[in-house]
Amino acid sequence: EAQVTQNPRYLITVTGKKLTVTCSQNMNHEYMSWYRQDPGLGLRQIYYSMNVEVTDKGDVPEGYKVSRKEKRNFPLILESPSPNQTSLYFCASSLSWTGGSPLHFGNGTRLTVT
Amino acid sequence: AQTVTQSQPEMSVQEAETVTLSCTYDTSESDYYLFWYKQPPSRQMILVIRQEAYKQQNATENRFSVNFQKAAKSFSLKISDSQLGDAAMYFCALKTGNQFYFGTGTSLTVIP
Numbered sequence: 666e667a668q669v670t671q672n673p674r675y676l677i678t679v680t681g682k683k684l685t686v687t688c689s690q691n692m693n694h695e696y697m698s699w700y701r702q703d704p705g706l707g708l709r710q711i712y713y714s715m716n717v718e719v720t721d722k723g724d725v726p727e728g729y730k731v732s733r734k735e736k737r738n739f740p741l742i743l744e745s746p747s748p749n750q751t752s753l754y755f756c757a758s759s760l761s762w763t764g765g766s767p768l769h770f771g772n773g774t775r776l777t778v779t
Numbered sequence: 780a781q782t783v784t785q786s787q788p789e790m791s792v793q794e795a796e797t798v799t800l801s802c803t804y805d806t807s808e809s810d811y812y813l814f815w816y817k818q819p820p821s822r823q824m825i826l827v828i829r830q831e832a833y834k835q836q837n838a839t840e841n842r843f844s845v846n847f848q849k850a851a852k853s854f855s856l857k858i859s860d861s862q863l864g865d866a867a868m869y870f871c872a873l874k875t876g877n878q879f880y881f882g883t884g885t886s887l888t889v890i891p
Contacts, residue, residue: 698879707783707870708881715877723878755824762877765812765831770824 671771686741688756696759697739701752715762746778785882800856802871811875818868
């Protein structure tokens with residue numbers, strides 16, 4: 666089944682404890698990206714990747730890191746999480762960064778930082 | 780800068796009736812694409828419909844259709860014969876260049 670797999674679905678952590686949210690897609694998509702969803706703000710792009718080893722900042726990159734060493738994986742790293750990073754996070758992929766290919770989303774990760 | 784505005788935080792519709800969700804956007808790019816996504820309580824993001832800016836014809840997918848007014852930069856979603864399963868948060872999205880931009884969402888309630 667074609668899908669974007671995100672783990673974990675729920676994560677509670679403490680301020681400053683490094684964490685990684687994994688994202689993997691099995692559709693051979695070129696484009697992958699991360700979003701955070703907050704009430705009243707919609708989805709905002711954190712980082713995106715147009716292909717292996719090609720990443721760029723979205724609108725809210727502060728406090729996050731990403732890497733794209735393999736085409737299928739695009740982990741999101743919070744090296745020192747803070748309470749303002751409590752949010753619902755989505756990974757998504759698209760066939761290509763050019764044209765109008767739609768995003769395919771993972772099931773989301775609910776992160777709480779205390 | 781690109782922006783997407785959904786001015787209706789909440790909407791409601793009677794089952795079997797028609798409802799229109801509004802979306803306006805702003806971009807200086809000539810090449811762009813527009814999308815509507817549905818997010819039910821399960822929080823999964825589901826593509827509803829897609830529109831290429833260069834196409835004048837409005838996209839349609841079963842009970843879902845759009846009214847794309849390019850000059851006005853408007854991209855509304857019409858849901859016909861509303862069903863209980865249509866209850867969800869709906870997000871309008873704009874893709875231009877290599878980024879996607881989302882609106883703040885409209886929460887749709889379907890009244891039996």
